[in-house]
Amino acid sequence: MLLGCIGDDFTGSSDLGNTLTKGGMRCAQYVGVPKGPAASDVEAGIVALKSRSIPVADAVSLSLEALDWLRDQGCHQFLFKYCSTFDSTAEGNIGPVAEALADALAAEKVIVCPAFPATGRSVFQGHLFVGDRLLNESGMENHPLTPMTDPDIRRWLGHQIDGTVGHVPSAIVAGGPEAVREALQRAQDSGNRLIVADAIHDSDLVTLGQAADGLPLLTGGSGIAIGLPDVFRNKRLLSESGGTWAGQTGPVAVLSGSCSKATRAQIARHQASNPSREVAADDVMSGAATAQDLADWALSKSGIPLVYTSADPSEVRAAQDRHGSEATATAIEALFAETARLLVQGGTTRLITAGGETSGAVVEGLSLDRLEIGPEIDPGVPVMRAGPDLVLALKSGNFGGPDFFAKAAATLEGT
Ligand SMILES: Nc1ncnc2c1ncn2[C@@H]1O[C@H](COP(=O)(O)OP(=O)(O)OP(=O)(O)O)[C@@H](O)[C@H]1O
Numbered sequence: 001m002l003l004g005c006i007g008d009d010f011t012g013s014s015d016l017g018n019t020l021t022k023g024g025m026r027c028a029q030y031v032g033v034p035k036g037p038a039a040s041d042v043e044a045g046i047v048a049l050k051s052r053s054i055p056v057a058d059a060v061s062l063s064l065e066a067l068d069w070l071r072d073q074g075c076h077q078f079l080f081k082y083c084s085t086f087d088s089t090a091e092g093n094i095g096p097v098a099e100a101l102a103d104a105l106a107a108e109k110v111i112v113c114p115a116f117p118a119t120g121r122s123v124f125q126g127h128l129f130v131g132d133r134l135l136n137e138s139g140m141e142n143h144p145l146t147p148m149t150d151p152d153i154r155r156w157l158g159h160q161i162d163g164t165v166g167h168v169p170s171a172i173v174a175g176g177p178e179a180v181r182e183a184l185q186r187a188q189d190s191g192n193r194l195i196v197a198d199a200i201h202d203s204d205l206v207t208l209g210q211a212a213d214g215l216p217l218l219t220g221g222s223g224i225a226i227g228l229p230d231v232f233r234n235k236r237l238l239s240e241s242g243g244t245w246a247g248q249t250g251p252v253a254v255l256s257g258s259c260s261k262a263t264r265a266q267i268a269r270h271q272a273s274n275p276s277r278e279v280a281a282d283d284v285m286s287g288a289a290t291a292q293d294l295a296d297w298a299l300s301k302s303g304i305p306l307v308y309t310s311a312d313p314s315e316v317r318a319a320q321d322r323h324g325s326e327a328t329a330t331a332i333e334a335l336f337a338e339t340a341r342l343l344v345q346g347g348t349t350r351l352i353t354a355g356g357e358t359s360g361a362v363v364e365g366l367s368l369d370r371l372e373i374g375p376e377i378d379p380g381v382p383v384m385r386a387g388p389d390l391v392l393a394l395k396s397g398n399f400g401g402p403d404f405f406a407k408a409a410a411t412l413e414g415t
């Protein structure tokens, strides 16, 4: 294994797997820290954690455990993948995890770059944009768990760590890898270890990847990995034998706990021509909504049945005020996990989930341990094989085109 990756959620990890697989690396995604060794042909291993919204100390210890395992597999370079919208609170978890990994690896210069231009995320003057909106005006300010109210990544990260945050501006990134290396050194000389780098285009991310050659730790969205396969390839370290993907026919279902704008628009589009069932947070909390009932309903439907709790920000806030945000999220995630288990037990072979936390709960509920990454459905979302009769698509909240669910079902089938 050449590159050891730690993802702070499951959809984000598959997004990274998509980038590395497209770049030609043989890539495997593990559900949590594996117990045994990796297969010998894996060039990039991604340990997917559900550590984005858990207490800081737990996120740090899980990430260090993942790091130890990846080191044991022989990796010399490591990548901490977080969300391209920098999903975190002022307490963490991105900063504390990045610092703990840097301590463990004696990393002195650590790039921080959430940019993912293919999905409209760019970093300019240390500020994160989603399309033409600053992060805090993009809808992410309403996120149920990690509302992003400050677009200045340097300042937000600064709240999360004890030290100061450096910055490599766009004009320097445009100057190429050597200019970036010099700027990183200057940032380190000024006492900064975590260094936010601007990136607007994929070419900037390629430059950052080249500049990071020899650095033990990189952090970012999946975009930060764009240049890495070529760095390994130029050193003749990649096997170059392509992966094989065979589609899967059989019953399909969609489970959505994502309340993002993109997901809600995809739901509205999908339910116009497919069976759909909305589940209210109150019914989850009271126990009126049961996994058995939802699974039976989906298994009885033709088309691409959709079960969702996705609601608009005012409904989400009202449910959180009534029941508490953590309790609501935990109960909804547990319901989706059990529904997924019953669906697969009932014969579902293609499962599509929307939302990082939701997908994490589902994948853990299904007790999966390793996912093979296949072709891309939409930027940032690949199809994945979880076993001989089960394929998955785990969609990050804000990813995917308007017709994502139908496109995912078809791509999972291999059509
Ligand atoms: N109606 C609702 N009321 C309150 N909370 C909800 C509701 N529906 C879903 N949730 C919770 O909101 C959270 C949504 O997070 P999730 O990560 O699944 O989606 P997302 O944030 O859109 O996706 P991503 O993290 O990939 O951007 C989950 O914990 C989910 O259980």
Ligand SMILES: O=C(O)[C@@H](O)C(=O)CO
Residues within 6 Å of the ligand: 009, 011, 012, 013, 015, 016, 082, 083, 084, 085, 116, 221, 222, 355, 356, 380, 396, 397
């Ligand atoms: O980086 C992203 O935006 C996604 O991979 C993700 O992590 C959202 O959960």
